[in-house]
Amino acid sequence: MHLARVLGRVVATAKYPGLEGVPLLWIQPLDENGAAAGDALVATSAISSGPGDVVSWIDGREAALTCPVHFVPVDAAILGFVEQAARLGEVVARQES
Amino acid sequence: MLIGKVVGSVVATRKDAKLGGAKLLVVQVFDQQNKPKDQYVVAIDAVEAGVGDMVLYATGSSARQTDRTEGKPCDAVIMAVVDSWDLGGKNVYEKWA
Amino acid sequence: MFLADVIGSVVTPVAVPFLAGRVQLLVRPLTGPGKPQGRVRIALDLVGAGPGDRVLVMDEGNSGRQLCEVADAPVKTVVVAVVDSLDIDGATVYSHTDRPELETLPAKGGALR
Numbered sequence: 001m002h003l004a005r006v007l008g009r010v011v012a013t014a015k016y017p018g019l020e021g022v023p024l025l026w027i028q029p030l031d032e033n034g035a036a037a038g039d040a041l042v043a044t045s046a047i048s049s050g051p052g053d054v055v056s057w058i059d060g061r062e063a064a065l066t067c068p069v070h071f072v073p074v075d076a077a078i079l080g081f082v083e084q085a086a087r088l089g090e091v092v093a094r095q096e097s
Numbered sequence: 098m099l100i101g102k103v104v105g106s107v108v109a110t111r112k113d114a115k116l117g118g119a120k121l122l123v124v125q126v127f128d129q130q131n132k133p134k135d136q137y138v139v140a141i142d143a144v145e146a147g148v149g150d151m152v153l154y155a156t157g158s159s160a161r162q163t164d165r166t167e168g169k170p171c172d173a174v175i176m177a178v179v180d181s182w183d184l185g186g187k188n189v190y191e192k193w194a
Numbered sequence: 195m196f197l198a199d200v201i202g203s204v205v206t207p208v209a210v211p212f213l214a215g216r217v218q219l220l221v222r223p224l225t226g227p228g229k230p231q232g233r234v235r236i237a238l239d240l241v242g243a244g245p246g247d248r249v250l251v252m253d254e255g256n257s258g259r260q261l262c263e264v265a266d267a268p269v270k271t272v273v274v275a276v277v278d279s280l281d282i283d284g285a286t287v288y289s290h291t292d293r294p295e296l297e298t299l300p301a302k303g304g305a306l307r
Contacts, residue, residue: 001236015178024177073143073163082206083205087201
């Protein structure tokens with residue numbers, strides 16, 4: 001599981017069956033300082049989130065297990081909304097929900 | 098998942114028997130700013146995409162989680178046709194523009 | 195499995211039901227001798243580890259689900275052990291009892307805010 005920031009929303013009508021209603025979001029992976037780490041990618045989301053949110057996400061086949069139907073071709077999924085991430089006692093991310 | 102544009106198709110007569118009937122498309126990867134990257138993948142199509150379409154593809158073992166790719170030698174599958182996306186609320190790509 | 199240092203924690207009040215009430219830690223993967231390698235990630239804590247501990251992390255879906263004893267759990271990265279000591283080529287490279295001080299905090303904190 002990793003940290004990321006939500007960049008934007010993706011709209012797709014023709015999707016693999018089972019993914020209807022599942023949100024798709026551009027996310028930018030982050031390192032422990034909140035700096036961008038690696039290239040942006042698209043992930044499904046198990047929660048409602050929007051641009052600017054810091055989230056946790058999972059990659060690989062396990063990502064599909066966050067979708068309503070588990071047998072779907074999904075390799076990245078947002079798991080949760082990060083309210084606070086602390087690094088050695090120092091808060092690196094905090095969001096007011 | 099990553100976003101790319103379908104730029105062509107692959108025809109191969111001599112291939113693994115399990116790939117029989119698979120529609121192989123060449124996808125050029127695009128970044129979140131809608132700029133093409135010098136990166137291409139060949140993906141099996143699961144959503145009736147065509148040349149010129151902007152698509153989402155999943156990689157790794159997730160790519161085998163469709164009816165068309167289950168149990169087949171496949172590590173990339175097209176799982177959605179993208180209509181549009183925005184970054185921070187600003188529209189970046191619009192299929193029907 | 196790989197070695198890692200626990201460098202912090204992550205709180206996700208809104209998340210998939212599976213994560214409710216579970217402790218998530220920020221871990222920095224290490225080489226055997228203790229050099230950072232790869233991207234910092236979030237791991238589920240099963241052993242009561244905390245910041246400053248060196249731990250053993252499992253990063254594989256099937257194993258993660260078995261350890262959590264939840265079928266279809268969306269989990270991959272799990273802290274499975276706290277390291278007491280680590281020997282490489284006969285030399286002790288890490289000992290929990292005389293572990294080094296936590297690194298000094300960076301001045302640029304708050305970048306995510």
